[in-house]
Amino acid sequence: MRRMRKISAPTQISGRVSSRGYRWRCANEFSPTIPGLGYFPGGDGVATAELEERYPGSTFVVAEAPDSPSVKPRQRKSSPLTTPIKRLVQINCDEAGRVVRMIEDEPYYHGFMSREETEKIIKKEGEFLVRKTEVAGRHHFVITLMDQGNMKHFLIKRTSKKRLYWVNEFAFKTINDLIQYHLRNHEPLSPTGDVFLEKPCPKKEWQLNPEQIEPQVKIGEGAFGEVYKGLLQDGIWGARIPVAIKTLHSTNMTADDRIKFLQEANIMREFRHENVIRLHGVCTSKEPIMIVMELCPGGSLLSRLQDLKDQPSMVSKINYVYGAARGMAYLQTKEIIHRDIAARNCLLGENECVKISDFGLSFIGKTLREKKLKKVPLRLFLIRFRILVPAESTADAGYFFDCLADGPKIVALGSS
Secondary structure, three states: OOOEEEEOOOOOOOOOOOOOOOEEEEOOOOOOEOOOHHHOOOOOHHHHHHHHHHOOOOOOOOOOOOOOOOOOOOEOOOOOOEOOOOEOEEOOOOOOOOOOOOHHHOOOEEEEOOHHHHHHHOOOOOEEEEEEEEEOOEEEEEEEEEEOOEEEEEEEEEOOOOOOEEOOOEEEOOHHHHHHHHHHHOOOOOOOOOOOOOEEOOOOOOEOOHHHEEEEEEEEEOOOOEEEEEEEEOOOOOOEEEEEEEEOOOOOOOHHHHHHHHHHHHHHOOOOOOOEOOEEEEEOOOOOOEEEEEOOOOOEHHHHHOOOOOOOOHHHHHHHHHHHHHHHHHHHHOOEEOOOOOHHHEEEOHHHOEEEOOOOOOEEOOEEOOOOOOOOOHHHHHHOOOOOOOEEOOHHHHHHHHHHHHOOOOOOOOOO
16 A cells, blocks of 8 residues: 655645645555546447547546556657656645535536536636546546636546546545645646636526425426426525426436437526416436426417316406417517427416416527427428428417417317
């Protein structure tokens, strides 16, 4: 077992001395050797190649075996020279009485998030966050920050044997130790020494904690997961309000599935209209990922229209049409093409107020060109049978006409 020695304050090791006056490192000058992702459980060359493509500034070293005394650097195809072996300094941040915090409890951790979404959140120079991503079927943590107006992404790697977290030069037992060390000591993240962590990017109001959400009764099921009726704690001291909770299956979900699931929430985030369903927030810090929305006690408009025992009056039907039209007009001002307007996707809130919902197929913009076949409603496929025909906002008008026909003679148009 390797011995650890304390480096006193006068001795500096390739960097700054910490605020506590010392660092910990292995006594063996050539230890520990840090093998890269090649010996992660289930690791393969495909995963390493994909990581290198997405994070070109990262260094990946592949060892012969975790316990092998000799380490062979990987030969890069683009250069006849071998990659130098990366040597790390292990920093021991253990303190008496220190409570180890989970990464999910840290204010800078934003959960599962795509690169595009981080660009919408980080707006100030020096702000950073830690997010989770998926590459080749494996979860990884990434530090994203703004440096000189550009977004930069640093993959947090792990050692094969001790399972330590590292980015550039120093290795730690936890991600929190890694972040705090680089913050307090102003240690660079990049090998060039010019990128630093400055201040955490705070979570937005719509980024919820798991403790705020309480699913209760299952009320439906979709392609990605289940829908529950539950309660949301509105703030620390706020009231518990009834909500609808969409959950994502925790197993057999790819990164694309997670992005598609959260895309609906990204579109709904800025909606503020009485005839459009309201988003309360999302929870991506822990599994399962959840989208929390306004609860509509009246159910779907289609179910209401098909209730032969209690048919709505003609005045109510006209109000349904009027509410749906107002909601669509609002979406047009936001340049949202819904692409699936139907009575089944219109919900009834308090006082039977119609609210447009289900934005899983929606997108932001005025025109969309389908480059390949995707999951679309049958009507959309029949109307636009040529794949490259653009979908425009006027296409929603045709869906609105179909929405009127969804119920039994809602305005004497017949049923679809």
